[in-house]
Amino acid sequence: MSFEQLISSLSPKKIKIKKGESLFQQGDTIENLYFIVSGKIKLIRDTIDGNPVLLHMGHESEPLAEASLFSDSYHCSAIAESACELKTIKRHTILDFLEENPAAMMNLLAIFARQVRDLRTINEIKNIRSANERILSYLRCNIDINKELMLTQTLKDIAHRVGLTHETFYRELKKLEEAKVLQRMPDRIKLL
Amino acid sequence: MSFEQLISSLSPKKIKIKKGESLFQQGDTIENLYFIVSGKIKLIRDTIDGNPVLLHMGHESEPLAEASLFSDSYHCSAIAESACELKTIKRHTILDFLEENPAAMMNLLAIFARQVRDLRTINEIKNIRSANERILSYLRCNIDINKELMLTQTLKDIAHRVGLTHETFYRELKKLEEAKVLQRMPDRIKLL
């Protein structure tokens, strides 16, 4: 069971916010948990020395600020990068449900553990200097048994995910295709 | 309660391995869970197209491959980067304990959620191109209320964590100190 299914099973409300609007502010008391149905939301933290730091960019089909489950006030602010649809649910509704359903909690634990694993991988991949090798490593870690990566997001998003500018990413992709190490299709990339 | 305390409370065994030795191999059946007392261990995955990818470097005071709690076989191999001391415990000992102690499970969930949050932050920081700004962002996110970062690891390790070569890291640190934006002390760095 996924995090989305967990939230959906607890009859969430649906809300919409416009680009630039704020979902919550740093310091606010946490009452709700969110799941991004569509759009992008950035999490920004104002640090102790006054400078803001971008903590995370939340994409569609992702929960937002899961750690807020275990905290009383937000440690960052959420601002919509584009028009967004969200599912929202009371924080305590989930906590209560989990406490009464150890199996669901164990399931969520597995989801989080998997998240940690994936994030560490992408983190390590970002330490590879060469754009070429970085892209290949990303592909190697994310292709299915047919050696294909389904494009559920834009190439630009993937570029950002691996820590490259989209220009460099497009260029390297082209080089790799010309070198016959991969093949681009409208909805996927195949490693040869 | 930390992950370490959880493991320690279940009477783990202590083992030592030498540099270069393997703790487990990709494909092995998972029986044990590990916690690194000292040393470094790298996790390597042989991908479908034959090339190996470095997934993670585990440091002292960190659990190793937590996701293995929820899987039957290792998806990567573990090789000691230096001489290591480890605590080891049967996977099912932990799972059984968690199932009987929902409070401990909830606690672990919070630890994992926090992990996810921190990893996302470091991930986003690695997208900052300028070494200068990257270091400052890292500091801003990790300093305590005294605006100080305690050095529990080597500068070289921090350099790797933020995705810079140690040479560049040392140089920028020096520039920042000369520009009076931070102050270096033997055991910590203070932001001014």
Place this chain on the structure above:
DNA sequence: CGTCCGCTTGACTCAGATCAAACTTGGTGG
């Protein structure tokens, strides 16, 4: 006492960032 490793600094190089411009696509609203 010797070795390893973290730390530091210098010189040089180049790969990826940046800036710029054009094309494509998809959606919106009149």
Place this chain on the structure above:
DNA sequence: CCACCAAGTTTGATCTGAGTCAAGCGGACG
């Protein structure tokens, strides 16, 4: 149904700052 706008994609020219290689110092540890 079309005009228009926003955003993703693509390619080119240029440049700079982080990587690389190299060398030396000093402390820890066996």
